[in-house]
Amino acid sequence: MSLSKRIIKETQRLAEDAVPGISAVPHDDNLRYFDVTIDGPSQSPYEGGVFKAELFLPDDYPMTPPKIRFLTRIYHPNIDRLGRICLDVLKSNWSPALQIRTILLSIQALLGAPNPDDPLANDVAQAWKQDEQAAIQTAREWTEKHAKP
Amino acid sequence: MKFGHVFKETLRNEGFPSDWVNSAISYSQLKKCINRLASELAQVGLDPATLGTLLKQVEDYNASTQKDDDDRDRPFEYILSGDDSPSLPKEQRKPFHPKLLFYVDEKTGEVHSAKLAEDTRSKLQMLAVATGVSQLRVFEEPDNHSMGSEESTETRSPPNELNTVNGIRKRPGFRTVEIPLTSDTEFFATLTNQLSGLEALQEKEEKRMHAQIEELGKQVAHLTDPERRNNKKLVPVWRQIFQIYVESSIFFGTTERDHEAHDADKAGERFLEFSDKIAKEGLVDKFKKAENVNALNAFMHINREILQGLRFGEINHVAMLKILKKFDKQTALGVKSTVPTYIVFPEFSSHLAKAVCASVSSQIITHVPLLDDYSCPMCMELKWRPVRLRCGHVFCIRCLIVMQTNKQHRCPLCRELTVVDANAGNLDLELAEFLKRWFPDEVKAKQKYNELMAGVDQYGEVYKEKCSVM
Numbered sequence: 231m232s233l234s235k236r237i238i239k240e241t242q243r244l245a246e247d248a249v250p251g252i253s254a255v256p257h258d259d260n261l262r263y264f265d266v267t268i269d270g271p272s273q274s275p276y277e278g279g280v281f282k283a284e285l286f287l288p289d290d291y292p293m294t295p296p297k298i299r300f301l302t303r304i305y306h307p308n309i310d311r312l313g314r315i316c317l318d319v320l321k322s323n324w325s326p327a328l329q330i331r332t333i334l335l336s337i338q339a340l341l342g343a344p345n346p347d348d349p350l351a352n353d354v355a356q357a358w359k360q361d362e363q364a365a366i367q368t369a370r371e372w373t374e375k376h377a378k379p
Numbered sequence: 380m381k382f383g384h385v386f387k388e389t390l391r392n393e394g395f396p397s398d399w400v401n402s403a404i405s406y407s408q409l410k411k412c413i414n415r416l417a418s419e420l421a422q423v424g425l426d427p428a429t430l431g432t433l434l435k436q437v438e439d440y441n442a443s444t445q446k447d448d449d450d451r452d453r454p455f456e457y458i459l460s461g462d463d464s465p466s467l468p469k470e471q472r473k474p475f476h477p478k479l480l481f482y483v484d485e486k487t488g489e490v491h492s493a494k495l496a497e498d499t500r501s502k503l504q505m506l507a508v509a510t511g512v513s514q515l516r517v518f519e520e521p522d523n524h525s526m527g528s529e530e531s532t533e534t535r536s537p538p539n540e541l542n543t544v545n546g547i548r549k550r551p552g553f554r555t556v557e558i559p560l561t562s563d564t565e566f567f568a569t570l571t572n573q574l575s576g577l578e579a580l581q582e583k584e585e586k587r588m589h590a591q592i593e594e595l596g597k598q599v600a601h602l603t604d605p606e607r608r609n610n611k612k613l614v615p616v617w618r619q620i621f622q623i624y625v626e627s628s629i630f631f632g633t634t635e636r637d638h639e640a641h642d643a644d645k646a647g648e649r650f651l652e653f654s655d656k657i658a659k660e661g662l663v664d665k666f667k668k669a670e671n672v673n674a675l676n677a678f679m680h681i682n683r684e685i686l687q688g689l690r691f692g693e694i695n696h697v698a699m700l701k702i703l704k705k706f707d708k709q710t711a712l713g714v715k716s717t718v719p720t721y722i723v724f725p726e727f728s729s730h731l732a733k734a735v736c737a738s739v740s741s742q743i744i745t746h747v748p749l750l751d752d753y754s755c756p757m758c759m760e761l762k763w764r765p766v767r768l769r770c771g772h773v774f775c776i777r778c779l780i781v782m783q784t785n786k787q788h789r790c791p792l793c794r795e796l797t798v799v800d801a802n803a804g805n806l807d808l809e810l811a812e813f814l815k816r817w818f819p820d821e822v823k824a825k826q827k828y829n830e831l832m833a834g835v836d837q838y839g840e841v842y843k844e845k846c847s848v849m
Binding site for chain 2: 234235236293328
């Protein structure tokens with residue numbers, strides 16, 4: 231299937247007008263597959279970390295959302311050990327007017343505001359609810375261990 | 380090279396109009412003023428070194444005490460304008476009346492502040508003693524009712540009360556001594572005068588450029604009128620030029636990383652890139668008729684004028700900062716940080732350039748609608764055919780058909796349940812006419828694609844292959 235105008239435009243803009251702290255570069259041999267990095271937001275336990283992710287645009291994108299998964303290990307109540315992300319705009323609240331850049335911004339915001347009441351990683355959410363300070367400390371340690379560039 | 384020289388050279392060589400050059404800050408005149416002031420100060424024993432030490436002590440003192448201490452122990456003050464306040468609107472402000480004040484103990488005759496070095500103190504004591512005699516005029520603070528007699532040395536304010544009249548603090552037990560200076564008043568009068576001259580010049584230039592832009596706008600509207608048969612091939616050329624112009628973001632950045640006004644250097648660089656791109660695309664050659672080439676030249680000229688104005692404003696701003704720095708160096712009075720709160724430099728970059736750029740885009744570029752403003756937020760191609768949902772958002776018909784087939788019922792922009800009940804009645808016929816008139820090629824291409832995809836919907840993917848065989 232040929233690449234739509236939409237994907238070409240989005241890719242162009244991602245390169246020309248990059249979002250600070252976020253990058254998304256398509257593979258040469260598959261322009262629907264992107265290597266993504268997201269900087270941990272400042273004043274969060276992920277600060278200073280650079281988190282790798284993979285993003286794939288399905289054939290019926292933008293009618294269906296992009297598929298995205300963290301490759302870097304991250305201690306976060308809404309991200310499981312396989313890197314899958316629990317975020318409404320990636321699922322039921324997806325809208326075809328959203329874009330790669332807006333989705334990545336939402337994910338960066340999710341790092342800054344973990345939501346243990348809507349968990350994906352149950353054990354992490356549990357820990358987060360029981361002792362937030364300790365959980366934040368663990369998140370910081372994981373960032374140090376896995377996400378340092 | 381000295382700045383005075385550089386400034387003069389720039390004014391001469393950048394090709395500014397002569398009335399601009401005449402309105403520029405007269406750096407050398409102000410420099411002479413400063414020299415006169417320095418010798419006035421030297422006459423009363425306050426050479427830059429002495430004053431420098433004094434003011435340094437004041438600074439150290441301020442740093443070592445709490446802010447709310449109301450700096451009542453400051454031995455020295457240079458008040459820029461006793462009856463002025465930066466919060467007042469510009470028209471109500473009075474001209475500068477700078478005053479150099481120091482405080483002398485009534486009884487001992489000592490200059491107030493224990494931290495003065497021995498020789499400095501004795502110098503100032505001498506000054507204070509000399510007040511009654513000749514050069515130094517004793518400044519008796521006027522009280523709240525009358526202006527007070529200037530020769531009286533009596534302090535009338537009750538003890539322990541700190542009063543501020545016209546910005547001069549009354550200090551119980553201390554005499555305020557003003558050192559009479561005239562060249563500083565002259566300096567500030569000249570400077571403010573020139574700044575308002577610059578402002579007037581800018582207003583004049585802005586008016587002139589707006590008229591020019593309006594004129595060119597009419598011309599472009601005429602040249603790109605889609606109803607004129609001859610223009611058919613020219614509209615895409617103009618569109619491409621303006622598209623490149625908008626993307627070049629010459630005077631203001633429009634990206635995440637670069638979203639501020641550009642200085643003259645950067646804007647000049649961007650402008651060169653813009654004209655290079657136009658040349659590379661061979662767009663000028665596509666204009667067969669002289670009237671189009673002339674209009675493009677006029678457009679380039681306006682941009683060059685904005686650039687020139689930007690540069691002129693910048694060098695004058697630098698000249699002002701440099702002359703204030705020089706003032707401080709020669710007198711150690713420390714005005715460089717205080718003056719800018721009193722006078723506002725008429726910023727060319729943020730004012731004129733902005734206004735002119737705004738009218739360039741509103742009066743010239745709008746005559747040629749750009750594709751980006753009429754593309755569907757989903758497929759990012761031309762919104763053909765345009766369907767306006769009940770919530771007011773417009774998409775191309777193809778994307779909405781796909782959404783309805785997928786049972787995606789909500790508007791992609793506002794999430795209202797408006798996609799579900801869209802039908803033929805939602806076609807925006809007026810917008811359709813507009814698109815047909817301005818984007819005939821894009822409409823044709825999209826129409827073809829829509830028809831193809833409708834066939835695929837009906838007969839499946841094979842429909843595509845069948846088409847390509849035919």
